Amino acid sequence: MTVTASASEPRPPLQRWLLVWAVALAAVLVLFLLQSSLPWAVNYPAEAVVPVADWVSALMGWIKSNLSWLTRSITAVLGVPLDFALNLLAKNFKIGHGADTVVLPRLSWVGVCAAAFLAGHAVGGRKLSLLVGGCFLYIALFGQWTSAMLTLALISIAVPFCIVTGLFAGIWAWRKPWAERLVVSPALDLMQTIPTFAYLIPMLLLFGNSPVSAMIATAIFATPPMVRATMLGLSRVPSEVDDFSEMAGCTARQKLWRVLLPSARPTLMVGVNQVIMLALNMVIIASMIGAGGLGYDVLLALRALKVGEAMEAGLAIVALAIALDRLSQAIAHKQAKGHIHQAASRSLWRRYPNLTLAIAILAVTTLLGLFLPAFAAVPKAITFTTAPLWKAAVNWVTINFFDIIEAFRVALILNVLNPVRAFCEGFPWLGAVFLLGLAGYQLSGLRLAALVAALTAFCAITGLWEKTMATVYLCGISAFIACLIGIPIGLMAARSDRFEKIVTPIIDTLQVLPSFCFIIPVVMLFRVGDVTAMIATVAFAVVPAIRYTNHGIRQVPPALIEAAKVSGCTPRQTFFRVQLPLALPEIMLGVNQTILMALAMIIICAMVGTRDLGQEVFIALSKADSGRGIVAGLAIAFIGIVADRLFNAWTAKARARLG
Amino acid sequence: MLFRSYISKLLMSAVALATLSLLTPSARAAAPESNDPIKIALFDWTSVNLNAKILGGILEKLGYTVEYPTADYLSSLTTGLTNGDLDVGLEFWDTTAGEAMKASDATGQTERLGKLGPKAKEEWWFPEYMKAKCPTLPDWHALLDPTCAASFSTAETAPKGRYLGGPVTWEGFDDERIAALKLPFTVIHAGTDAAMFAELDSAYQRKAPIMLWIYSPHWAPAKYKGEWVQFPEYTPECYNDPKWGVNPDAKYDCGKPHGEIWKYSWNGMKDKWPIAYKVAKAYTIDTDELNKMSGEIDLDGKKPEDVAAAWIAAHEADWKAWAQ
Numbered sequence: 012m013t014v015t016a017s018a019s020e021p022r023p024p025l026q027r028w029l030l031v032w033a034v035a036l037a038a039v040l041v042l043f044l045l046q047s048s049l050p051w052a053v054n055y056p057a058e059a060v061v062p063v064a065d066w067v068s069a070l071m072g073w074i075k076s077n078l079s080w081l082t083r084s085i086t087a088v089l090g091v092p093l094d095f096a097l098n099l100l101a102k103n104f105k106i107g108h109g110a111d112t113v114v115l116p117r118l119s120w121v122g123v124c125a126a127a128f129l130a131g132h133a134v135g136g137r138k139l140s141l142l143v144g145g146c147f148l149y150i151a152l153f154g155q156w157t158s159a160m161l162t163l164a165l166i167s168i169a170v171p172f173c174i175v176t177g178l179f180a181g182i183w184a185w186r187k188p189w190a191e192r193l194v195v196s197p198a199l200d201l202m203q204t205i206p207t208f209a210y211l212i213p214m215l216l217l218f219g220n221s222p223v224s225a226m227i228a229t230a231i232f233a234t235p236p237m238v239r240a241t242m243l244g245l246s247r248v249p250s251e252v253d254d255f256s257e258m259a260g261c262t263a264r265q266k267l268w269r270v271l272l273p274s275a276r277p278t279l280m281v282g283v284n285q286v287i288m289l290a291l292n293m294v295i296i297a298s299m300i301g302a303g304g305l306g307y308d309v310l311l312a313l314r315a316l317k318v319g320e321a322m323e324a325g326l327a328i329v330a331l332a333i334a335l336d337r338l339s340q341a342i343a344h345k346q347a348k349g350h351i352h353q354a355a356s357r358s359l360w361r362r363y364p365n366l367t368l369a370i371a372i373l374a375v376t377t378l379l380g381l382f383l384p385a386f387a388a389v390p391k392a393i394t395f396t397t398a399p400l401w402k403a404a405v406n407w408v409t410i411n412f413f414d415i416i417e418a419f420r421v422a423l424i425l426n427v428l429n430p431v432r433a434f435c436e437g438f439p440w441l442g443a444v445f446l447l448g449l450a451g452y453q454l455s456g457l458r459l460a461a462l463v464a465a466l467t468a469f470c471a472i473t474g475l476w477e478k479t480m481a482t483v484y485l486c487g488i489s490a491f492i493a494c495l496i497g498i499p500i501g502l503m504a505a506r507s508d509r510f511e512k513i514v515t516p517i518i519d520t521l522q523v524l525p526s527f528c529f530i531i532p533v534v535m536l537f538r539v540g541d542v543t544a545m546i547a548t549v550a551f552a553v554v555p556a557i558r559y560t561n562h563g564i565r566q567v568p569p570a571l572i573e574a575a576k577v578s579g580c581t582p583r584q585t586f587f588r589v590q591l592p593l594a595l596p597e598i599m600l601g602v603n604q605t606i607l608m609a610l611a612m613i614i615i616c617a618m619v620g621t622r623d624l625g626q627e628v629f630i631a632l633s634k635a636d637s638g639r640g641i642v643a644g645l646a647i648a649f650i651g652i653v654a655d656r657l658f659n660a661w662t663a664k665a666r667a668r669l670g
Numbered sequence: 671m672l673f674r675s676y677i678s679k680l681l682m683s684a685v686a687l688a689t690l691s692l693l694t695p696s697a698r699a700a701a702p703e704s705n706d707p708i709k710i711a712l713f714d715w716t717s718v719n720l721n722a723k724i725l726g727g728i729l730e731k732l733g734y735t736v737e738y739p740t741a742d743y744l745s746s747l748t749t750g751l752t753n754g755d756l757d758v759g760l761e762f763w764d765t766t767a768g769e770a771m772k773a774s775d776a777t778g779q780t781e782r783l784g785k786l787g788p789k790a791k792e793e794w795w796f797p798e799y800m801k802a803k804c805p806t807l808p809d810w811h812a813l814l815d816p817t818c819a820a821s822f823s824t825a826e827t828a829p830k831g832r833y834l835g836g837p838v839t840w841e842g843f844d845d846e847r848i849a850a851l852k853l854p855f856t857v858i859h860a861g862t863d864a865a866m867f868a869e870l871d872s873a874y875q876r877k878a879p880i881m882l883w884i885y886s887p888h889w890a891p892a893k894y895k896g897e898w899v900q901f902p903e904y905t906p907e908c909y910n911d912p913k914w915g916v917n918p919d920a921k922y923d924c925g926k927p928h929g930e931i932w933k934y935s936w937n938g939m940k941d942k943w944p945i946a947y948k949v950a951k952a953y954t955i956d957t958d959e960l961n962k963m964s965g966e967i968d969l970d971g972k973k974p975e976d977v978a979a980a981w982i983a984a985h986e987a988d989w990k991a992w993a994q
Binding site for chain 2: 211219220298300303307310311314317406538539543616618619
């Protein structure tokens with residue numbers, strides 16, 4: 012605060028704001044000191060808690076008893092393609108019952124690997140084909156085939172479903188600005204910030220304990236980027252294109268489907284890519300409600316403390332993610348370049364050589380599988396495992412370094428974590444509502460102030476204040492440390508291509524590897540509690556800090572750097588006076604994302620014994636209490652939305668000042 | 671793509687027709703009541719999944735189709751099992767699922783199929799090497815001694831001992847027990863039992879002090895050498911009546927309840943698959959056998975399906991009798 016005061020030259024409005032803030036902070040301090048006479052202002056009184064959770068539970072009960080015919084028919088309809096995909100890739104088709112069962116085999120693993128190889132070849136040439144084929148071969152050789160194919164089947168049905176729904180929602184929002192403002196935008200915010208665990212119970216009640224529930228849960232989480240990409244893509248289409256289609260006499264429908272959407276294709280493909288990544292992020296959670304697959308393997312291995320096996324299943328998820336990510340990116344690039352219309356050839360083989368070849372290989376190998384078991388399932392003899400290695404490595408670190416780590420942990424917890432936690436948990440709720448509202452007013456105006464104050468008050472009046480503040484404490488500290496580590500790494504990556512090449516695969520892995528895989532080894536070193544939770548959160552949340560910083564610095568126009576050099580700046584000056592200020596909005600966006608990612612980890616952290624909203628969601632889950640879970644989930648979402656809105660307003664202001 | 675799916679659909683229906691026509695009267699007599707698959711829930715620990723695979727294997731031999739959906743342990747009692755998304759769940763422990771089972775019974779849509787056989791036990795547990803520090807363990811009075819308690823402490827809890835409790839949702843009144851017995855200990859909750867056993871494994875390798883909550887049947891008591899603390903034996907009065915026990919002013923001045931492990935089914939199962947219902951109701955398993963088989967899976971790396979098949983082969987007479 013003093014720094015800003017001395018840095019800013021005589022500017023009356025700022026000084027007035029400083030005065031306002033000083034008075035406000037003093038008022039909150041008074042509130043805190045008077046807590047014996049005004050206890051209701053510090054801790055929200057238990058008698059006055061608004062039973063939102065009970066209302067939600069009652070509503071869910073009503074929906075369950077009156078609308079389950081609808082939800083169950085949705086399950087049945089979506090179940091048809093999903094079952095087909097599951098049987099085709101992983102489970103075999105079983106027809107008939109009992110002893111009369113006839114089994115039609117699933118696709119042979121040899122064939123699927125070959126198809127992956129050909130797909131890579133078709134869209135990206137030799138390098139991509141080796142990468143994609145290699146990823147699938149890796150999965151097969153590490154003995155993860157069946158589980159990986161269960162996951163792939165779920166993804167292959169869920170992703171098109173998300174894309175289609177996302178596309179239509181995006182078009183609707185783009186056409187009707189009121190719908191965007193009132194319905195789509197708030198819905199997207201909630202879908203992205205409410206943790207999935209919070210609505211697992213309603214999912215189970217409405218859609219049953221089946222892969223379909225898992226698919227719908229995945230869709231809720233993974234669709235928003237597609238909606239956003241559609242809205243963005245459509246609004247970015249140059250108005251000339253729009254006008255031209257008008258002049259050419261297109262109907263509204265033709266204009267949309269033949270002109271606007273194809274023009275927006277590159278942006279749409281970015282959305283598709285994000286949908287795939289987020290869907291893969293969901294696999295562990297989906298496995299808890301009937302999906303099975305790789306996520307379930309991770310869960311089961313960790314329950315039996317098989318660290319190595321869990322790590323292998325986790326890395327198989329990473330391999331699948333890399334294969335699908337690179338494939339979809341290559342398709343996006345290929346289409347962005349545009350393709351020349353070839354003369355339509357009559358034979359299928361000429362037109363789609365790779366596709367026909369892939370189908371032929373699949374058919375042949377699958378048929379061979381009927382006679383040669385080696386084609387039907389990956390033979391055990393050729394699989395291998397690195398599980399003992401992982402376990403041995405963890406054990407070695409545990410035995411040799413535990414004492415040093417323990418000293419570090421104790422120092423951290425006693426000197427940093429516990430005081431911050433005590434401060435947060437003792438913070439008066441009325442004071443927080445007031446201060447955040449004031450910040451909203453200063454940054455944007457009355458509307459933001461009202462929103463922020465209302466969302467903060469919600470956390471208090473539902474009786475979750477202490478747990479909310481415990482969440483804020485853990486997320487805040489983790490996000491702070493993640494930025495402290497991530498921004499310098501991002502800066503270094505921006506200045507050296509070689510360093511960037513090393514960092515990129517690491518952060519890709521950190522983002523897709525289920526946090527579950529490394530949280531248990533961390534427990535072995537740091538015990539259960541806040542330090543472990545913090546480390547896992549930092550490992551996950553550091554990714555956007557690195558990525559956005561790197562991107563921000565790199566996208567500074569070379570002309571400006573050139574200009575700085577010409578005017579005689581040293582490299583140091585160029586960096587601090589030109590590149591850094593210009594990249595600041597992008598870096599701030601990264602910080603914002605870091606906070607949201609840290610918040611997303613809160614649920615996972617509850618698995619190592621934190622006492623915050625994540626724990627509340629878990630308790631609700633095990634008691635099958637849909638209301639309690641959703642309210643706690645909403646509180647988590649509101650923390651995210653408040654942080655996001657304030658941050659965005661601040662960045663917008665900073666951007667306006669920079670010009 | 672479309673073409674391929676069309677062909678396979680055609681093929682499927684052809685095969686289905688062929689099988690239908692092949693059904694002989696005798697096969698029909700042996701065929702089960704409903705052709706829908708019976709869904710046996712898998713949870714996330716070994717023994718329950720082994721039991722599911724054994725019961726499922728038996729039912730498959732009797733001609734049923736069986737599916738194994740994965741589900742969440744406690745909430746399945748009031749969600750999946752109440753509406754037939756899940757038909758059978760095989761291990762609901764008195765010690766951890768007591769309240770959830772009460773809630774499930776209250777819905778009237780599930781049925782308690784009886785006891786699985788093994789007894790659930792849960793209690794404070796310590797590794798054997800801790801006896802060097804507290805020679806009078808496993809008797810609980812040893813923990814009252816401040817030096818013994820301090821040997822279990824860490825920097826945050828010192829001078830009190832540190833007790834690592836299970837997940838809050840599996841609450842066993844440990845804070846109340848510590849207060850009632852005046853034990854110089856602090857409870858630290860692990861969020862999941864996976865995290866808890868990770869700490870145990872780490873401590874055991876370093877021969878470091880640890881006191882934690884363990885339950886059985888589980889692989890941990892088989893893998894690590896140690897003992898349960900002997901608290902005053904649990905009785906229902908101890909949890910309800912303050913006057914009972916060493917502390918006349920407090921409840922919970924005793925050990926944790928032992929209990930049964932229950933099988934549950936969706937209550938429509940009885941009419942839909944009467945014979946399968948009879949088998950599921952009659953199914954029991956021996957404690958030692960279950961521990962041994964769990965160990966074969968967790969410690970020797972065998973597949974649950976293979977271990978289950980071995981049990982089914984060895985007990986053919988038993989399960990054939992259940993189906994009569």
